[in-house]
Amino acid sequence: MAMASYTDGHRGVDAVRRDPPRSPLMAPPPDRETLDRASDVVDAMMRRRFGDREPSRIELEDLYQENMSLVEQYVHVDKGIERLARQLGRSTDEVRAHMRDELRTLLHDKPVAIRIRADSLISVLDEGRYTSRRTPGGERALAEHEWFGSEPTYGYVAIDGVRPSGLGDDEWAGTDALNEWGREQIVLKPEVRERCTFTVGDSLIHKSYSVPSPLTDPLEWSYGVSTEHTAMSGLDRDYSGQPFRSRCFVEAQIHGDVTVDDIDYVALHKEPSESLQAALERSGVDWRVTNNSTIAEHGSMTERAAALERAETDLNFLRNSSGEQAAEGVHELLQDVHQLRNATGST
Structure with a gap:
């Protein structure tokens, strides 16, 4: 059965909710008739909850954290697309087509990877497989049952190629949101893409902005449309x-x-410890160190230029941040920028 949601118990919900998909990836999006019926149900719920007034951003965020069925997710994303279209003065069909084209260009042939900490990487290499270390159950498990019928492995799409992991960790996001899961990168073989779905943004945290769709056939539902989230606003985003x-x-x-x-290979952010290097050698997995220093020394001119642009952008970002960690990051990036400028012949 589909998971409970904030519209449960109201007339019409049963007609628009779905059982978990049975396909290898996930079921196709609802048709327009189903979506319109579900939208009527959600609209009625919103009126009961907020009356005729527009809910505040905080109220919407609280609402979005509640459980919702898959079709209700589609309703919220659909409304987000319509809001964006109105803001841009364009038709929703035009905006949807733009999103699909932008995603296809962004994701075409881009590798899938997994971020991981060094100690966990050793376990993966010794056990021969990646095993989820997440506590069973909870809201994500309910959502996964609704989306896919089973738990996937979570990774990311390397949209600007396999670049160095940025500064930061699970306690300080720094310049790279992916650091929450570690700074080492397991880069998977190209054929893995065929069995991946994706979302722009975290599939659970941003569930009202983005619904998974196949990585090799990206749909506008996965675009992550938001007028509140700075990094997910508008069209033609700067993803890099x-x-x-x-x-x-x-x-x-x-x-x-x-x-x-x-x-395919493992990209480390620094030279491995003895125990990690031994695990890499035992596994036979190819590995390399990928950071600004190795790019400055061994990268192509194109790679060096891209690394310099990232480092300078991150440097400016941290200079406008506060805290001791940001100050330490500025010091580290100043060294990287100097090295990359020398490597590219920049002044």
Whole structure:
């Protein structure tokens, strides 16, 4: 059965809710008739809850954190697309087509990877497979049952290629939102893309902005349309720059097991410890150190120029941030910028 939602118990909900999809990835989006019926139900609920007034941003955020069925997710994303179209003075069909084209260009042939901490990477290499370390159950498990019928492995799409992990960790986001999960990168083989879905943004946290769709056939529902979230606003976004990199990412949901046979290579943010290097050698997995210093020394001119642009952007971002960690990050990036400028012949 589909999970409980904030519209449960009201007339019409049963007619628009769906059982969990049975396809290898997920069911197709609802048709317009189904979506319109569900929208009427959601609109009625909103009127009961807020009356004729427009809910505040905080009220909407609280609402979006409640459980909602998959079709209700589609309703909220659909309304977000309509709001954006009105703001831009364009038709919704035109905006939807623009989103699909933008996503296809963004995601075409881009690798899927997993961020991980060094100690967990050792376990993956020794066990021969990636195993979820998430506590079972909870809201995400309910959502996964609704979306896919089973739990996927979570990774990300390397939309600007496999770049160095930015500064930060799970306690301080720094310049790279993906650091919450670690600074080492397991880069998967290209064929893994065929069994991935994706969302722009976290599929649970941003569930009212984005619904998963196949990575190889991206749909506008996964665009992450939001008028409140700075990194997810508007069209023609700068996915490689700030604030997107520090506040957002393109999440990949990988369906099926992930084993060492699926690994193309591992990108480390620094030289490995003895225990990690031994695990890498035992596994036979290819690995390399990918950071600004290695790019300055061994990268192509194109790679060096891209790294310099990222480092300078991150430097400006941290200079406008507060705290001891930001100050330490400025010091580290100043060294990187100097090295990359020398490597590119910049002044």
